Amino acid sequence: MINRLTIIGVGLIGGSLARALRQARVCREIVGCGRELASLRQAQALGVIDRIELDPGAAVMGADMVVVAVPLGAMESVFRAIAPHVGADAVITDVGSAKASVIGAARRGFGTMPAQLVLGHPIAGTERSGVEASYAELFAHRKVILTPLQQTARSAVERVRDMWQATGAQVVEMSVEHHDKILAATSHLPHMLAYTLVDTLARMGEHDEIFSYAAGGFRDFTRIASSDPQMWHDICLSNREALLAMLDLFIQDLGRLREAVGNNDSAYLLTLFQRAKQARDHFAQQFKA
Amino acid sequence: MINRLTIIGVGLIGGSLARALRQARVCREIVGCGRELASLRQAQALGVIDRIELDPGAAVMGADMVVVAVPLGAMESVFRAIAPHVGADAVITDVGSAKASVIGAARRGFGTMPAQLVLGHPIAGTERSGVEASYAELFAHRKVILTPLQQTARSAVERVRDMWQATGAQVVEMSVEHHDKILAATSHLPHMLAYTLVDTLARMGEHDEIFSYAAGGFRDFTRIASSDPQMWHDICLSNREALLAMLDLFIQDLGRLREAVGNNDSAYLLTLFQRAKQARDHFAQQFKA
Numbered sequence: 166m167i168n169r170l171t172i173i174g175v176g177l178i179g180g181s182l183a184r185a186l187r188q189a190r191v192c193r194e195i196v197g198c199g200r201e202l203a204s205l206r207q208a209q210a211l212g213v214i215d216r217i218e219l220d221p222g223a224a225v226m227g228a229d230m231v232v233v234a235v236p237l238g239a240m241e242s243v244f245r246a247i248a249p250h251v252g253a254d255a256v257i258t259d260v261g262s263a264k265a266s267v268i269g270a271a272r273r274g275f276g277t278m279p280a281q282l283v284l285g286h287p288i289a290g291t292e293r294s295g296v297e298a299s300y301a302e303l304f305a306h307r308k309v310i311l312t313p314l315q316q317t318a319r320s321a322v323e324r325v326r327d328m329w330q331a332t333g334a335q336v337v338e339m340s341v342e343h344h345d346k347i348l349a350a351t352s353h354l355p356h357m358l359a360y361t362l363v364d365t366l367a368r369m370g371e372h373d374e375i376f377s378y379a380a381g382g383f384r385d386f387t388r389i390a391s392s393d394p395q396m397w398h399d400i401c402l403s404n405r406e407a408l409l410a411m412l413d414l415f416i417q418d419l420g421r422l423r424e425a426v427g428n429n430d431s432a433y434l435l436t437l438f439q440r441a442k443q444a445r446d447h448f449a450q451q452f453k454a
Numbered sequence: 455m456i457n458r459l460t461i462i463g464v465g466l467i468g469g470s471l472a473r474a475l476r477q478a479r480v481c482r483e484i485v486g487c488g489r490e491l492a493s494l495r496q497a498q499a500l501g502v503i504d505r506i507e508l509d510p511g512a513a514v515m516g517a518d519m520v521v522v523a524v525p526l527g528a529m530e531s532v533f534r535a536i537a538p539h540v541g542a543d544a545v546i547t548d549v550g551s552a553k554a555s556v557i558g559a560a561r562r563g564f565g566t567m568p569a570q571l572v573l574g575h576p577i578a579g580t581e582r583s584g585v586e587a588s589y590a591e592l593f594a595h596r597k598v599i600l601t602p603l604q605q606t607a608r609s610a611v612e613r614v615r616d617m618w619q620a621t622g623a624q625v626v627e628m629s630v631e632h633h634d635k636i637l638a639a640t641s642h643l644p645h646m647l648a649y650t651l652v653d654t655l656a657r658m659g660e661h662d663e664i665f666s667y668a669a670g671g672f673r674d675f676t677r678i679a680s681s682d683p684q685m686w687h688d689i690c691l692s693n694r695e696a697l698l699a700m701l702d703l704f705i706q707d708l709g710r711l712r713e714a715v716g717n718n719d720s721a722y723l724l725t726l727f728q729r730a731k732q733a734r735d736h737f738a739q740q741f742k743a
Binding site for chain 2: 366423435
């Protein structure tokens, strides 16, 4: 049971977490904190949070669980603001898509990596953002990755695990480096491709006409290009090394495909498409959605 | 009204066209032709076609409308097989995703480009294939592009237009070159990116684990990588020049993004993501689905 949960950043993820925990009845009070009063008022009107605090320091006072759900670029300033006010027994966790950068933000913001800070990342989301897009079932049957460090208190890890399990998520643990590599491959690289494709087409002369002939495949392929630009800007720069490695690998593979098309290399193309279809069909079966 | 419609290649597109025309009651008899008897029997059992013919020549005899819905690589041999048997008043059309290549196939198969052959392409589909995936509503509110040549009979164009309009589609006309360029941008390039991404990840050491942490965004982004490999092999080689131009443009733009990430070019990334999101949101509004 969480007595007072403080969520800093009540958007799609923070709002959905609040809804899910309320639905699971594992939370007595939810304090919402953010920079935009209008958005917090909306969250309160929607019943997502009980109380509004604009100051992060005031928001964490008396909280036994603090979830920082702000873009990666805002982590450090939030940590700095809450550091003097967060209780010694409170557990702190985040939901950032790149974990190594959060360690740096914590060391600078808190002056150290607190034992009570558990790095976490729910593998769930949609291309929409804001509390109005949040819903209680967002994390059901999805994975949440925790990347505790050696100095992280096990009791804190268990409390964060319990919280996420109450939302219906499956909690796993792995190293920070492994998390950042996997996310660069399955999430950060695809977002770069979708953003680039849409922009490449938009900058072609006849772009309005081009988009008017796009079909359902294009709509699905580019859905993630509607994601929040600031959030993705922060992710790019926060997971820079892992993302660069994946970009280089992909650019090399796409260059090979380009050569195969140029050389009419029928066997290469057919083998590549067959192998990819098999892998994708296998994934779709596992994902069951 | 079509008296006898012959569909050569009763898969997702051919099967959906048959279902839609039957539902619209604009077709007296539908003859299905293909290489796999089992698949044709299934189409007959599903009520999609009335009669089965394995030989394309026999299939087109007495037909007033012939739709060739086979992969691009099979067009020429189908044209060659039907050339001696198709009626002088019959209209012939195809559904291929690249039009310049169909002209070549027609010139070789028929020995000339027949005035009664109307090149067409419905901008609709799913990642599934086969008659079992077909449904009558596939073309509703979707675009069908016709690319008639100077020698194409206007009366033939009008009959093909009427047929597609009966499925609920919106029919437009454009040049072969324009069609091939637009499709390379909105369909062929995205398929290359999805196939390459899935294959890049599948060839990484820990691929089973990597896919297990992929979320809904990845599922949508890679859906088109489950498309039929043979069909896409044929499209690549049939629309080679336009696809190469798009691949080169994309590789150049992705290289610029890579440099921006490498150089921590915050302004470049934010501007790119904002521009792309705006274009994608605008497209999604137009697409309304």
